[in-house]
Amino acid sequence: MKPVITIIMATYNRAHFIVETLLSIQKQTFGEWECLIIDDGGTDNTHEVIAPILEKDTRFQFLKRPDTYLKGLPGSRNYGLDLAKGDFIIFFDDDDVVHPDNLKTGLAVVQNEKVAFCHYQKQAFEIEIPNFEFNEPKIKQALNQSHLYDIITHKIGLASCTVLWNKKCFETIRFKEELLYAEEWECYTRIISKGFEGLSIENVLYFNRKHPNSNTGEFFNNNPIRKKSNSEAILLVVVNLKEKQLLTDSILRYFIQIALDYKEYQLFSAIVETAQLSGFGKIKCQFFYTFLPVRLYLYSFKKKLFS
Known part of the structure; x- marks a missing residue:
């Protein structure tokens, strides 16, 4: 069946973290997704450690970024965008943990409220993953061009992995592949400035791992x-x-x-x-x-x- 949501995950030498991330994706209460794992030229045994998951769950695909895309997160994500089959797009990192209701909640907001994207909250952790809370979506505010200042100044934190997008947001927009930091901030600003409107909810649906080797x-x-x-x-x-x-x-x-x-x-x-x-x-x-x-x-x- 055609997936409803495409998850795009760039990976680079994260064999020690990525299994936990993929298992949290498998536990999603919404199951109609594909997850494109884009290897950015890593040299560790990532493919080996996730092979059992790939064999049992065909919703996961492990792909090598071709040289037609520049090395880095933007190039890997653009490759994923060009392959995506879902009508909705979400980006996850290879060292984090996803709330079980992440996809279900974001999709419900976008479809029920008829908006182009849903922004949710994240919580940082170092070793122990915080407990999951299961709540109905609580609308925090609308997001549109009038909120550009707050988005640009990070008062509203549209982090790379805290937004579920309608695929139409990326019809003519891609990440700038020459950027090696702030690429999602720059890209998402272009999406908002183009007139796409969304909603921000108060729910914490993503848990980002803090460590010094992250971008x-x-x-x-x-x-x-x-x-x-x-x-x-x-x-x-x-x-x-x-x-x-x-x-x-x-x-x-x-x-x-x-x-x-x-x-x-x-x-x-x-x-x-x-x-x-x-x-x-x-x-x-x-x-x-x-x-x-x-x-x-x-x-x-x-x-x-x-x-």
């Missing part, structure tokens, strides 16, 4: 590859929002503030150039950028003084 862990440890990719993703978002006339002053100021920590990439100058600002607009941004450290210092001082 996120490497980014917060100032890995230069991840940091450079984040600066490139910011510029791509600026280009997209500028084209769609959605680049607001508040979003621009947020990116300029980030640029303080990316001086080695000349991010501030690149943002100003990419945004195609007027002469007066450039002066305003330069003034904001120049005096921002002073403002941040005074804010920090005031906070300590009255705490």
Whole structure:
């Protein structure tokens, strides 16, 4: 039977974690899915350790990313998108654990509320998986273009594995394969800016494993590859929002503030150039950028003084 949902999972040398992830997928209370496991050129024994699962459950497929897609998460996910048979798409990582009602709950929200996607919450863990809670979906808020600022600033965290998408969201959109960090943030921003609307629910349906070898862990440890990719993703978002006339002053100021920590990439100058600002607009941004450290210092001082 044609699957309703396609799960896309890129994997790279995670033989020590991936079995637990696949078993949590097998326990889904909604069963009409396929799971495309895209190997990104790993060198460990991942295929060997998951072979028993592949033999018993044909809903899982283990595939090698072809060289026509760039190495990395974006290329592997794009390959999965091009193969997907389901009408709905979801991305899972190879080191996490999925709530048994994940697919059932997300699909019910998308179909019953007639929206393009459902965003749910995640919970981090290190060793012991938190207990699962089984609740009916509780709508938190709508998500659309008017929420772009909160999405871009991560106030609303559309993480890579916390959204069930209608496949139509990816008809003309793919991940930027040159990015090695923030690729989902950049891609999902394009989807929202295109006008697709969804709902966010309060339910925790995903459990992400914290460890230093994850992309996120490497980014917060100032890995230069991840940091450079984040600066490139910011510029791509600026280009997209500028084209769609959605680049607001508040979003621009947020990116300029980030640029303080990316001086080695000349991010501030690149943002100003990419945004195609007027002469007066450039002066305003330069003034904001120049005096921002002073403002941040005074804010920090005031906070300590009255705490």
